[in-house]
Amino acid sequence: MSYESLKLTIADKIAHIQLNRPDALNTMNPALWQELPEVVRHINDEAAARVIVLSSTGKHFSAGMDLAVFTGGSLQKDQELGRKHENLRRTVLQLQDALSQFEKVRMPVLAAIQGGCIGGAVDMVTACDSRYCTEDAFFSIEETKLGMTADVGTLQRLPKLIPQGLVRELAYTGRRFYADEALQAGLVNRVFKDQATMLEGVMEIAEQIAARSPLAVAGCKEMINYTRDHSVAESLNYMSVWQSGMFQPQTDMMETFMAKAEKREPEFEELNKVGTIFD
Incomplete structure (x- = not known):
């Protein structure tokens, strides 16, 4: 199957999902929000693999939410405020559920992160089982800088992964959280020199998982x-x-x-x- 926003390969009981819009910094466009949960559900429902590796292409893992998610569709319709806001709530719930598929899937999900992991991408990787990154990686709860509150999972999952005081600082300031600090805080399991080395290392871990019951x-x-x-x-x-x-x-x-x-x-x-x- 071909997808607009990602690539899927399955080999040796390992499913590899790659975000595949490097020229757009892998921003999370409407196609991704539809395709990603469909792919994860397919792997789960068909028992198509024993472990999932989530990675990306290009310099950055993902620059976060694509503006098209906010500027298109029914969210921009001129309608009665109560109904408009009820629709917005359902949209947020749908986005949340898309990333929650990483928790619901029966197989472990390993995220391999290079460069920037920004905004909605932090929501994405915090829903995974384990995270690995390159030396140039950084994380940012970017929503605060944009005048909004992160709403797709970061503020709910990150406090379960790193100290709450640090989560609050990152959320309140929106500052960049670099690889060495992420490793020290426990957000990532290991830091690799570059993307190629990281993918090799993460695949080795995936192979070990795939060898188990x-x-x-x-x-x-x-x-x-x-x-x-x-x-x-x-x-x-x-x-x-x-x-x-x-x-x-x-x-x-x-x-x-x-x-x-x-x-x-x-x-x-x-x-x-x-x-x-x-x-």
Whole structure:
């Protein structure tokens, strides 16, 4: 399939999504907001990969929201204020849901970031499981500089990733947050010399994930996401429920032991496709 705003390749159980508008600094245009969630849902529903790598093309990861998102469509219609504002709320919810697909997908999502990661792009990468960047990378909650409040996930997810006082400073000032500080604060896992080295390193991590039981990895993601938003007691209880249904020692665990004994790589069954009640 071909897309206007991105490229998708799937090989060796790794799905690679690349933002692909480098001449426009990979700004998040209307096509991206439609295509990105569709691609992620496709990978999830078809169990098409075991891990997703999100990267970009050109000098910068993304300069954030494209103005066309605000200047086109029904948002500019001259209509009664109550209905206009209700429509704006639904638009914001739709944008939020597009990036929330990275959390909802059963597979881990690894973001590889070079150059500028600005505005809506920060919303995007904070929804991913792990982030990696180049030495020249920087992050900016740009919305404050534009006279608005970031509204697609940064202010909700970033405080779960780095200290809240630092989030407040970044949000209030809109200043640039560079790679070395991002690494020290824990926003990124590792900083690479350049984009090529970063992609090579991130793909190696993706290969390690793809070699594990996809059911076990999906369980890890489910539990970590749940624990982030719930108490320890609630999370332990949910873990017991998950384990009582999903833990089957005679399958993936036995395959792991047999593979070690036979000195080979384990071969795991893929996750099921997402079906319907009529399948």
